[in-house]
Amino acid sequence: MEKKIIYIRDTDSAQKERINDYFTLFSNELRDANLLEQVQLVKVADIGLYEKGVAVKIIPENIVYSGIKTTDVKEIVEETIRGGKIIKDLLCGKKSKQLRAVLKNCGYIDPESLEDYIAAGGYKALVKVLTEMKPEAVVEELKKSGLRGRGGAGYPTWMKWNFARGMNSPEKYVICNGDEGDPGAYMDRSVLEGDPHSVLEGMIIAGYTIGSTKGYFYIRAEYPLAVERVQKAIDQATSAGLLGNNILGSNFNFELEIRLGAGAFVCGEETSLIASIEGKRGTPHPRPPYPSVKGLWGKPTIINNVETLANIPLLIAGGGTKFASVGTEKSKGTKVFALTGKVKNSGLVEVPMGITLREIVYDIGGGIINNRDIKAIQTGGPSGGVIPQEFLDTPVDYENLGKLGSIMGSGGMIAIDDTDCLVDLAKFYLEFCVDESCGKCAPCRLGGYQLLQILKKISGGNGELEDLNRLKKISYAMQKASLCGLGQSASNPVFSTIRYFEEEYKRHIVDKKCPAGKCKALISFKVISEKCKKCGLCMKNCPANAITGSREAGYIVDSQKCIKCGVCFDVCKFKAVMKE
Amino acid sequence: MNTCTCAPELKEKEKQDGLKELKDFIKTGKQLHDKQGALMNVLHKVQEIFGYIPREAMDVVSEELCVPTAHIYGMATFYNFFSLKPKAKYQIYVCKGTACYVAGGARLLERIEDELKIKLGDVTPDGLFGLAITRCLGCCGLSPVVQVNDEVFVRLVPEKIPGILDKFRKMEKKTK
Numbered sequence: 091m092e093k094k095i096i097y098i099r100d101t102d103s104a105q106k107e108r109i110n111d112y113f114t115l116f117s118n119e120l121r122d123a124n125l126l127e128q129v130q131l132v133k134v135a136d137i138g139l140y141e142k143g144v145a146v147k148i149i150p151e152n153i154v155y156s157g158i159k160t161t162d163v164k165e166i167v168e169e170t171i172r173g174g175k176i177i178k179d180l181l182c183g184k185k186s187k188q189l190r191a192v193l194k195n196c197g198y199i200d201p202e203s204l205e206d207y208i209a210a211g212g213y214k215a216l217v218k219v220l221t222e223m224k225p226e227a228v229v230e231e232l233k234k235s236g237l238r239g240r241g242g243a244g245y246p247t248w249m250k251w252n253f254a255r256g257m258n259s260p261e262k263y264v265i266c267n268g269d270e271g272d273p274g275a276y277m278d279r280s281v282l283e284g285d286p287h288s289v290l291e292g293m294i295i296a297g298y299t300i301g302s303t304k305g306y307f308y309i310r311a312e313y314p315l316a317v318e319r320v321q322k323a324i325d326q327a328t329s330a331g332l333l334g335n336n337i338l339g340s341n342f343n344f345e346l347e348i349r350l351g352a353g354a355f356v357c358g359e360e361t362s363l364i365a366s367i368e369g370k371r372g373t374p375h376p377r378p379p380y381p382s383v384k385g386l387w388g389k390p391t392i393i394n395n396v397e398t399l400a401n402i403p404l405l406i407a408g409g410g411t412k413f414a415s416v417g418t419e420k421s422k423g424t425k426v427f428a429l430t431g432k433v434k435n436s437g438l439v440e441v442p443m444g445i446t447l448r449e450i451v452y453d454i455g456g457g458i459i460n461n462r463d464i465k466a467i468q469t470g471g472p473s474g475g476v477i478p479q480e481f482l483d484t485p486v487d488y489e490n491l492g493k494l495g496s497i498m499g500s501g502g503m504i505a506i507d508d509t510d511c512l513v514d515l516a517k518f519y520l521e522f523c524v525d526e527s528c529g530k531c532a533p534c535r536l537g538g539y540q541l542l543q544i545l546k547k548i549s550g551g552n553g554e555l556e557d558l559n560r561l562k563k564i565s566y567a568m569q570k571a572s573l574c575g576l577g578q579s580a581s582n583p584v585f586s587t588i589r590y591f592e593e594e595y596k597r598h599i600v601d602k603k604c605p606a607g608k609c610k611a612l613i614s615f616k617v618i619s620e621k622c623k624k625c626g627l628c629m630k631n632c633p634a635n636a637i638t639g640s641r642e643a644g645y646i647v648d649s650q651k652c653i654k655c656g657v658c659f660d661v662c663k664f665k666a667v668m669k670e
Numbered sequence: 671m672n673t674c675t676c677a678p679e680l681k682e683k684e685k686q687d688g689l690k691e692l693k694d695f696i697k698t699g700k701q702l703h704d705k706q707g708a709l710m711n712v713l714h715k716v717q718e719i720f721g722y723i724p725r726e727a728m729d730v731v732s733e734e735l736c737v738p739t740a741h742i743y744g745m746a747t748f749y750n751f752f753s754l755k756p757k758a759k760y761q762i763y764v765c766k767g768t769a770c771y772v773a774g775g776a777r778l779l780e781r782i783e784d785e786l787k788i789k790l791g792d793v794t795p796d797g798l799f800g801l802a803i804t805r806c807l808g809c810c811g812l813s814p815v816v817q818v819n820d821e822v823f824v825r826l827v828p829e830k831i832p833g834i835l836d837k838f839r840k841m842e843k844k845t846k
Contacts, residue, residue, distance in 0.1 A: 270808070274810050311751050369709030370706075
């Protein structure tokens with residue numbers, strides 16, 4: 091019998107004990123059936139399933155059973171493991187819409203074990219490249235695959251590599267951009283922490299292709315575990331002869347080193363990142379010359395995102411054509427998104443390009459909390475935009491998101507419902523960009539500040555209709571004139587919210603109301619006497635003593651004293667406090 | 671009157687020991703391309719040794735790496751990770767990433783400010799707690815989150831804040 095693995099995962103993390111019970115049950119059954127030799131039982135953190143209850147996944151058949159009970163264990167062992175038959179009743183109903191490629195090892199292998207990675211098919215691509223492929227062939231394979239940078243802009247990876255390869259220079263560098271500063275995105279962190287060797291392998295292949303002997307991992311200092319695991323991976327690879335001189339007996343030499351970021355969002359921009367490694371303030375330079383021509387210490391350099399590099403081993407091992415079979419015409423492969431916000435199941439999802447936003451939010455994310463209506467989806471972090479719910483059926487790829495005024499970005503995806511105010515959201519992102527602007531060029535430094543002041547004015551109840559035009563004008567100037575991606579895209583949240591939600595801005599400006607009840611200056615709290623059960627909870631909890639009254643007479647909110655913290659609204663069990 | 675809200679300055683001996691450790695680190699460390707290339711790593715080391723970047727350390731780094739102190743000051747103020755003020759014993763970071771913001775992170779910040787009676791960026795007079803924000807800890811699936819030193823608290827509501835602060839106060843008492 092072929093060797094099998096059973097992954098067992100309890101999706102309810104509150105019941106850690108239960109998974110142990112099931113583990114024991116399974117191992118007892120397997121022992122009774124005399125199958126312990128052939129079957130490996132593994133407890134895992136996640137098998138990409140969100141249904142309630144205990145779930146198991148059987149490899150290599152890739153059968154997933156969910157919601158299993160203790161009485162089912164015997165049947166699973168007898169029927170499926172021994173008999174090879176599928177038990178239809180237990181089969182996880184929906185076929186998962188996720189496609190795990192980059193994340194396929196995360197949670198399955200021990201990230202601190204080189205052996206685990208190799209057992210999962212790791213470093214096969216490197217062997218293939220070093221033994222049977224010329225650098226040109228690697229570029230050709232990348233071109234066939236249609237892989238584009240996963241860091242945001244979606245620049246074709248093969249072109250970047252080909253430029254650097256064509257440069258005649260004794261020194262060239264490969265940099266892995268792990269400065270994941272986008273608030274709301276954490277896919278790079280998961281890959282670095284869960285499968286560091288895959289990124290390493292991608293970097294070594296990149297080094298071979300462009301003719302470089304030195305690579306740098308640039309990782310945020312805020313990710314200490316990622317730093318630790320990557321360092322461990324580098325040490326393991328070095329002692330196994332996968333890094334260093336004459337890798338795998340070839341005449342190719344390559345070494346890797348970690349450089350730490352220090353908390354500057356702008357360092358995700360490639361020229362700033364280079365400045366940071368060189369020991370300077372992380373301010374960008376005008377391009378061209380592009381880093382692939384003149385980068386780190388003036389030498390040709392390629393900078394790729396973590397996710398892009400993690401795609402490389404898969405792509406080479408399976409071939410570019412196979413890679414290109416997934417996705418849309420111009421965007422190939424899979425993309426990892428960090429789905430967060432008001433969805434029931436938040437977390438990392440990896441989907442094939444071309445899936446619709448609705449499928450991601452409803453089929454994978456389980457819909458919106460409390461079954462409220464979705465208002466919009468924000469993608470691409472502070473450089474992205476909002477996509478209103480009428481476009482939920484748009485297939486996700488670089489072009490489509492761009493057309494809608496947003497970007498793919500590094501893959502943050504935040505669901506917004508009607509309790510979120512979009513003026514406030516735009517303000518939030520602008521605050522971030524103003525804070526993180528390096529201050530080198532005027533459009534970003536001054537424009538961002540002015541945008542923020544106008545937004546503050548609007549949410550403070552002092553907006554004028556002319557402000558909308560001012561916002562558009564400044565946004566346009568920033569897009570055209572800023573030096574780097576941060577400034578050029580900092581106005582995207584403003585642009586796209588005005589584009590789709592102008593009405594909401596006008597409500598703030600003309601009616602002086604915030605429909606979502608977020609902008610403090612524009613809301614007031616009131617006790618609805620018909621609904622009030624006179625429990626007094628609101629008065630007791632009010633931090634400003636703005637609620638007066640008694641159990642007999644009922645309660646009222648003194649709007650002069652009210653600091654609009656919303657505590658009364660939250661504590662009222664009878665929904666008798668109204669926010670308007 | 672002393673109105674400074676910083677934690678107490680380091681003692682003279684601690685400072686001298688730290689500077690010695692720093693010099694050794696620079697001398698034994700690997701050079702990267704040129705001397706300036708090591709600057710980021712060295713500043714991380716300074717932050718690690720002292721908890722902030724004192725003026726004296728800047729001068730040492732300047733001499734050892736042949737980089738002007740002004741440039742080092744520029745680096746130390748540019749990057750959020752480096753601080754010119756001593757940090758508190760328990761540094762509280764409230765996440766202001768987007769997911770945490772949507773989940774109500776701002777209210778956690780208000781509550782902590784109220785409880786500790788300090789503003790963002792300050793340190794309590796006893797040097798125990800400092801308050802800062804951070805842009806995303808990468809725990810967006812568990813938002814809103816607050817990090818105290820190395821410990822991360824997830825899915826918080828403002829009501830849980832006093833309990834968390836008390837936990838660290840008790841821990842402090844025990845060590846005393």
